[in-house]
Amino acid sequence: MNSDKTPTTFDSHRFCLAPMMDWSDKHCRYFWRQLTKKSRLYTEMVVTGAIIHGDRERFLQFNNAEHPIALQVGGSDPAALAQCARIAQDWGYDEINLNCGCPSDRVQNGMIGAILMSKPELVAECIDAMQKACDIPVTVKHRIGIDDMEDYEALSNFVTTVAQTGCNTFIVHARKAWLKGLSPKENREIPPLRYDLVVQLKKAFPHLNIVINGGINCLEQAKTLLNDLDGVMIGREAYHNPFFLADVDQKLFGTPNPSANRHEVLDKFIHYAEQQNAAGTRLHHMSRHILGLYLGQKGARAFRRHITIHAANREASAVVLREAKQLVDIG
Template identity: 60%
Template sequence: MDWSDRHCRYFWRLLSENAVLYTEMVTTGAIIHGDRERFLRFHPTEQPLALQLGGSDANALAECAALAEQWGYNEINLNCGCPSDRVQNGRIGACLMAEPELVRDCMSAMIERVKIPVTIKHRIGIDDMDDYDGLIKFVDTVAQSGCNTFIIHARKAWLQGLSPKQNRDIPPLDYELVARIKRERPHLEIIINGGITHLEQCETLLQEVDGVMLGREIYANPYLLAGVDQAIYGSNKPKPSRRQIMEQFMPYLEAELARGTRLNQMTRHILGLYQGLPGARQFRRIISEQAHKKGAGLEVVSRALAAVESGRSALPHCQ
C-alpha cells in the first residue's frame, strides 16, 4: 500500500514488457465511496495489470470487481496476506485466513460477477494455525469457489506481537510448504512470494511452482526487473540500459507535470535504479532533496542523471 501506484507501475513497465503488475491494495470502501478515478486509473501500457482488493464483504467485493473489469483490468486479486493492525481492524488481509468459508464466499461472488480471472494472495498461515493442515484446508476451501490461482507468501503472519515490518522478516520462509501444495494440488496454479532477491532464485523456484512474485526487492532494486523478459520469458530483445529506461520515462514525467502531478510523487519510485553503482548516492540525494520543492521539474532529474553519469565515468561498460 502507498507504493505501487500508477507512476510506479508505468516505470516498472519500462523495465519489463511481460511481467504481470499488481496495484497497491485498494479497499472496497475506497472504490465504492471514494475517488474512483484516483484508485482505478492506469496507463494502458501498464497491462497486463491486476487490481488487488482488500475487503471481506462479498457484495462490495463483487461490485468492485465489476468496476475493475469495466475499467479494463486483466485480473482481480484478493489480499489475504497483509498483517497490519489497520487492515485487521477492517477485517481485511491476513486475518481472513482464520475464516476460509467467508473467503470462499467472497471469491465466489467475484467469480460469478466477472469474466476476468479472480485470484488470491495469502500467507502459509497465521498465528497458531498448524502449518500444513491449516494451509491445505484454507486452499481447498477457497478452491471450492472456482479460484484456480493462489499466490502464497511463504511466511506465516503473526497478527499479535509482530509489526508489519517484522512480519516480512522474522517468521522463517518455508518454500517447501508452498512446493508441497503444488505437488498435492497439481491442478491449481501456485505462485510463490517472499524473500526472493535474484532471478537465478526465480528460475530455481519455477522448477517446483508455476510462478514467482517479487515485491520489495523490485522496489528497492528495480533494475532487477530489466532482466525478467530475457531470463524468464525467453525474450530475444536486448536488456535495456538504465539510461534508456530514463530516456523513456522522461516524456511521462513531463506529461504528468503538465497535468499538475508533483515531481516527487513520481521520482520517489526511481531512487533505487542505480543501486550498487558509482554515483547512485548522488542520484538519490539530488532527487530526494530537490524533487519535493514547489515547481520542481525535469531539470532535477537531469541533474541527478548527470551526477550518476559523472560518478560512473570511469566504468564505461556499466549499463
Template identity: 60%
Template sequence: MTDQQPIDHSFCVAPMLDWTDRHCRYFYRLITQHALLYTEMVTTGAILHGNRERMLQFNQEEHPVAFQLGGSNPTELAECAKIVEQYGYDEINLNVGCPSDRVQNGRFGACLMARPELVGECVAAMQRTVNVPVTVKSRIGIDEQDSYEELIRFIGIVADSGCRTFIVHARKAWLQGLSPKENREIPPLRYDVVMQLKQDFPQLEIVLNGGITTLDQARDYLRRMDGVMLGREVYHNPYILAEVDQRLFGVQQWPVSRHDVAMALIPYIQRQLKQGERLNNISRHILGLFHGVAGARAWRRYISEHAHKPGADENVILQALSFTG
C-alpha cells in the same frame, strides 16, 4: 461468466501499499514488458465511497496489470470487482495476507485465513460478476493456526469456490505482537510448505512469494512452481527487472540500459506535470534505479533534495542523470 484469458504469472511484482501506484508501475513497465504488475491494495470501502477515479485510473502501458482488493463482504467485493473490470484491469486479486492492525480492524487481510468458507464466498461472488480471473494472495498460516492440514483445508475450500491461482507468501503471519514490517522478516520462510502445496494441488497455479532477491533464485523455483513474486527487492533495486524478459520469458533482446530507462521516463513526467502532478510523487519510485553502480548516491541525493521543491520538473532528473556513469 465467459472463459477467462490466461495470465502468465511466471514473474510478478508484488502489490506494495504506498509503493506500487500507477507512476511506479509505469516506471517498471519501461524496464520489463512481460512481468505481471500489481496495484497497491485498495479496500472496497475506498472504491464505493472514495475518489474512485484517482484510485482506479492507470496507464494503458501498464498491461498486464492486476488490481488487489481488500474486503470481506461478498456483495461489496462483487460490486467493486465489476467496477475494477470496467476500468480495464487484467486480474482481480483478493488480499488474504496483510497482517496490519488497520486491515484486521476492517476484518480482512490475513485474518481471513481463519474463515476459508467466507473467502470462498467472496471469490465465488466476484467470479459470478466478472470475466477476468479472480486470484487470492495469502500466507501459509496465522498465529497458532499454522499446521499444514489447516493450510490445505483453506486452499481446498477456496479452490472449490472457483479460484485457480494462489499467490502464497511462504511465511505465517502473527496478527498480534508484530508490525507488518516484522511480519515480512521474523516468521521463518517455509518454501517447502508452498512447494508441497503444488504437489498436493497440481491442478492449481501456485505462485511463490517471500524473500526471493535474485533472478537466479526465481529461475530455480520456477522449475517447481508456476510463478514467483518479488516485492521489496524490486522496489529498492528496480533494475533487477531488466533481465526478466530475457531470462524468464525467453525474449531475445538486450536489456534496456539504466540511462535509457531514465530518458524514457522524461516524456511521462512532462505529461504528468502538465496534469498537475508533483515531481516527487513520481521520482520517489526511481531512486533505486542506479543501485549498486557508480553515481548511485549522487543520483539519489540530488533527486531527494530537489524533486519536492515548487516548480520542480524533468530537469531535476536530467541533472541527476549527469552524475551517473
C-alpha cells in the same frame, strides 16, 4: 477447473511484481514497465469502501502500458467485493486479487487481510460472488498461515475450500503472519520463510496455479523456484534495486528485453514524468520510486541525493531528473 488433478503448468503469473501499499502506485508501475513488458503488475491494496464510495480516478486509474495489471482489493463483504469486481472489469483490469495476507491491526478490525485465513468459508463466499460478477480472473494472495495455525493442514484446507469455487490462482507469501505482537514490517521479516510448504502445496494441487512470494531477490533464485512452481512474485527487491528487472523478459520469457541500460530506462521515465508534470502531477510523487535505479553504480548516491533534495520543491520539473542523470557514470 481441471478436476482430475492432472499437472498443469501456467504461464500467466510466471513473474509478478507485488502489491505494496504506498509503493506500487501507477507511477512506480509505469517505471517497472520500462524494465519488463512481460511481468504481471499489482496495484496497492484498495479497500472496497474506497472503490465503491471514493474517488475512483484516484484509486483505480492506470496507464495502458501497464497491462497485464491486477487490482488488489481488501474486504470481506461478498456483495461489496462483487461490486468491486465488476468495477475492476469495467476499468479494464486484467485480474482482481483478494488480499488475505495483510497483517495490520487496522485491517484486522475490518476483517480484511491475513485474518481471513481463519475464515476459509467466508473467503470462498467472497471469491464466488466476485467470480459471478465479472469475467476476469479472480485470484487470492495469502500467507502460509496465521498465528498458531498448524503448519500445513490449515493451509491445505484454506486452498481446498477456496479452490472449490473454481478459483485456480493462489499467490502464497511463504511465511506466517503473527496477528498479535508483530508490526506489519516485522511480519515481513521475522516469521521464517517456508518455501517447502509452498512446493508441497503445488505437489498436492498440481492443477492449481501456485505463485510463490517472499524474500526472492534475484532472477537465478526465481528461475530455480520456477522448476517447482508456476510463478514468482517479488516486492521489496524490485523497489529497492529495480534494474535487475531489465533481464526478466529475456531470462524468464525468452523475449527481448525492452531497455538496454539504466540510462535508457531513465530517458523513458523522464518522458513520462514530463507529460505527467504538465498535467499537474508533482515530480516527487513520481521520482521517489526510481531512487534505486543506479544502485551499485558510480554516482548512485549523488543521483539519489540530487533527486531527493530538488524534487521536494513543489515546482520541480523533470529537469531535476536530467540533472541527476549527469551525476552517474554507467561506463
